[in-house]
Amino acid sequence: MPSLLSLSKIHKAMNLASLYLSSPINQLAPEPVEFAALTRLVSCKSIAQLKQIHASIIKTKPPQTQEQKQLLYAKLILHCSDDDAGYASSVLARLDSSDVFVYNETIRKFARSQGSCFMALVAFKVMLENGVVPDRYTLPFVLKACAEMREVGVGRVVHGFVVKCGMVVNLYVKNTLMRLYAVCGGVGDVQKVFDGSPERDLVSWTTLIQGCVKSGLAKEGIDAFFEMGEENLRADEKLMVVVLSGCARLGDLQLARRMYRYVCENRLNVDVFVGNALVDMYMKCGDLDFAWKVFNDMDEKNVVTWNAMIAGLAQLGEFKEALSVFRRMQKLGLRPDDITLVGVLNSCANSGALELGKWVNAFIDKNGILADGYIGNALVDMYAKCGSIDEALRVFASMKYKDVYSYTSLIVGLAAHGQAEKALQVFAEMPKKVIKPDEVTFVGVLTACSHAGLLQEGQKHFEDMSDVYNLSPLPEHYGCMVDILGRSGLIDEAEEFIQKMPIEPDAFVWGALLGACSIHGRVVQGKWVLEKLIEIEPGKDGAYILMSNIYSSASRWKDALKLRKSMKDQKLKKAPGCSSIELDGTVHEFRKGDKSHPKFQQIHAMLDNITFQLKNVEHAANSCELL
């Protein structure tokens, strides 16, 4: 108990309380106080009204007994809204009750809403100072307040207190304690509490699994679920939702189907939560048809249902489809929330739907939504990917809270627009704002260096990755370096660089080297690299095409033809090419081999025309080369 009193946070709160105690409004409460119009408090709506009643009670009929006084104070506190923390704490400080129930009610009230959780801790402190011993009801409220505030520090002290009074065995206490650690990201601690006492129920399992899933250990969470089954416990809807979201993260379709069977076999009610979790799970596991089936079968849908569909489609690369779902949602008059907008912007970004993206931007402005955080980042990315780099810069500049995502979106965007110098400038801003770049940021930085041919600068950033930022370079970073070296003509150095890689080079790394061979006409080396690439990813066509270009540029037509023939013989699956363009607000999507566009004929006639004219130019260019 004493350790709690030393908490600086609570001390700060008490200082706040004493500050309010000396403010004029509180001098309205002189002793002895009065008690009469308590009934009027029940209908009291505002803090002003409350204080008025308080004052009139004091003036007319003060409470006669200690009990009446305490009752008055307790009622006053319970009638305070979240913003009245100052007033509440001043009354609280005079609440000299020894009744646990009075404190429990007070703490419960404060812990119930976000804005007043701090007051719950203050009330707890007053309780302890008044020598009142917390019971099994008090602690869940206090722990809940800590969890809401993400105050693990205070939570740990309360935990110590819980252990001291042997309260861990109470399931409610134990489960709220687990929840505290779960929301604060400490799976290890959740597990410890879980293992700490033998009694556990569905809530304990739900919290444990939630803790795993939320901290990226979905596999462990699912394992725990099966372990639970061995104890002959059956999941309910709330637990199922958590398990389904874990499966969604794993992206394992087989597991997903197994979980769906579990839902059916156990006759779980597919309410809007379970339905949403199912839709999300099937989307993330790639079973679009079944996701649609669940979606259509749901009789109650909400914005989350639509969001799951939109975000899921965007993630599957079905951007056009995602946007059409958004339009359907709008036709039904459903209001999108910020998560909808992020999904829509993501789809715009990846399908080039600048007009719709601008519309979303206007929607955001019109509705007074702050273009910050997630939304701001999605806007920056959308503008950058749709070619409006200046708009991306504008949104970025207007953002108040910038994080690593904001910077990365812009840096990657600038690099893609050939503005390497600007990209590096923006990158240089990050340390000043104390924002730590991550792996993706460095992909942007290194691409910028590669496009601008900045060999030394690229090398320096690459070294900084591990030396300064403690990041382990991924294959794509090595790929960028190979690209930088290759473009500078240092092909042997690039090859040596690959040999020295501490991780296994992947197709992108070898691909970058092959690209370099192609630029510099290295036929022999190219052939060798091609063999490497075939080893790693047989059946892909990209490397063959690159190599056949190398042969062609070296005028080794026979070799080029041989290679093309071997591609045909192997029936190589071609990477599905896809591109899209927006015209008057409609996105037109083109896929390799897809003839479904209404103007397919005309488009191809035009393409033939362009190809024909290009051939003439090419011919001229090639002739020049021969001279």
Add this chain to the structure above:
DNA sequence: CTAGGGTTAG
């Protein structure tokens, strides 16, 4: 007077 649920960007 007590605890556990779904969707989010580079």
